[in-house]
Amino acid sequence: MGLVELLAGLPKGLIIFLISATPVIEVRGAVPIALLYFKLPVFPTLMLCVLGSLLPVFPLLLFLKYATDWLRKITVFDRFFDWLFTRTRSKSKIIQDFELVGLTLFVAIPFPGTGVWTGTIAAYLLGLPWIPTFICAAIGTVIASSIMWLVSVGAMNFF
DSSP states (O other), X not given: OOHHXXXXXXXXXXXXXXXXXXXXXXXXXXXXXXIIISOOOHHHHHHHHHHHHHTTHHHHHHHHHHXXXXXXXXXXXXXXXXXXXXXXXHHOHHHHHHHHHHHHHHHHXXXXXXXXXXXXXHHHHHTOOHHHHHHHHHHHHHHHHHHHHXXXXXXXXXX
């Protein structure tokens, strides 16, 4: 059974929740899919997307150190984490300069390479505290979801 068949049997809201929690896609993909493809109502869509997007924050903060320390013993993972952390640091200048406000803005801008996953990894690398990181991720995700809602509404009216 492939991924498409597996997802086809799930409720649309759960699919959107899971897409929102997926790295790279997050709310940038989930909101338009929910509104334009599944035709879900706006408020439940935004709630599902925000909650799904926030799902990985605490597990990332909790397990990132342990997982990376353990996996770095394997050469291929060591190279991957070097690449990932270097890339994250290079994209997180706004977070370094403005810390928590920068983290909120970084998560809020729905561009490739930004979002909750990268923002949380950057917060971990910069040693930002957990609870404020979660709050900033939540505010940023609400903003990003709202931006994607407005873009989706614009797309609906355009086409």
